[in-house]
Amino acid sequence: MSQELNSVADQVSPQEWEARVALAATYRLMALTGIFDLTYNHLSARVPGQEDAYLIKGEQQLFREVTASSLVKYDFAGKRLLDSPYSISAGGQVIHGGVLQGRPDLQAVFHTHTPANMALSVLKVGLLPITQHAVRFYGHLAYHDFDGFEFDVAGRDRILASLSNKQFLVMRNHGVLIGGRTIPEAYVEHHHFEYAARAQLSALQAAGGVEGIIIPPEEVSLHAANQIRGRGVITEKNRDWPALIRWLDEVSPEYKT
Numbered sequence: 001m002s003q004e005l006n007s008v009a010d011q012v013s014p015q016e017w018e019a020r021v022a023l024a025a026t027y028r029l030m031a032l033t034g035i036f037d038l039t040y041n042h043l044s045a046r047v048p049g050q051e052d053a054y055l056i057k058g059e060q061q062l063f064r065e066v067t068a069s070s071l072v073k074y075d076f077a078g079k080r081l082l083d084s085p086y087s088i089s090a091g092g093q094v095i096h097g098g099v100l101q102g103r104p105d106l107q108a109v110f111h112t113h114t115p116a117n118m119a120l121s122v123l124k125v126g127l128l129p130i131t132q133h134a135v136r137f138y139g140h141l142a143y144h145d146f147d148g149f150e151f152d153v154a155g156r157d158r159i160l161a162s163l164s165n166k167q168f169l170v171m172r173n174h175g176v177l178i179g180g181r182t183i184p185e186a187y188v189e190h191h192h193f194e195y196a197a198r199a200q201l202s203a204l205q206a207a208g209g210v211e212g213i214i215i216p217p218e219e220v221s222l223h224a225a226n227q228i229r230g231r232g233v234i235t236e237k238n239r240d241w242p243a244l245i246r247w248l249d250e251v252s253p254e255y256k257t
């Protein structure tokens with residue numbers, strides 16, 4: 001059981017509470033779908049109406065334990081803004097605080113290590129546009145070379161420089177960073193990246209290398225990517241989100257406490 005916490009619903013704005021519930025939902029959904037790296041990895045979101053503050057899981061918790069009230073609130077200088085038994089260390093502040101500070105267009109930043117996205121991150125060919133799940137990232141994905149653990153705030157600038165104006169970042173020999181213009185968008189795009197990575201790894205193994213793989217022409221990949229981007233921002237109205245919440249309400253309803 002996670003530590004019993006008093007609800008912070010009466011200490012935050014209705015908009016912040018809504019964001020807390022949505023972000024807690026994404027942690028629980030990832031836990032339910034097998035995204036699990038002990039207490040590591042974070043999903044974060046900017047506090048609505050408070051542009052220089054963000055919500056993130058405390059380092060002491062597993063994804064499956066996160067609730068709306070257990071999320072911790074930090075500013076970009078590393079100050080915790082609401083009393084909590086939980087905290088984060090430098091890594092979370094560098095990656096999440098750094099990207100949310102440097103990219104005001106992004107409202108959510110998800111960073112995970114999964115066996116699939118770590119394996120994809122070491123491939124010299126990167127993510128190939130060989131499935132419907134992969135082509136949506138075509139032209140929107142950047143790469144960041146491994147330069148050690150993110151223990152130093154100076155790492156913020158290097159990550160932002162690699163990300164440039166893109167929304168998604170393969171962190172070489174490390175994992176992936178998914179930016180979202182909304183929390184549901186970060187979740188859905190993370191799902192697509194994960195499936196794209198798994199499919200590519202399976203295809204490479206089955207084909208015995210890149211030579212045996214059909215890669216669509218560049219204009220087709222561009223067209224398909226534009227088709228997806230043309231549909232606009234993924235919000236809580238996207239059909240996947242209410243379906244996911246229905247599932248979560250049934251099997252893990254404590255996320256919204």
Ligand SMILES: [Zn+2]
Nearest residue numbers: 111113174175
């Ligand atoms: Zn990491």
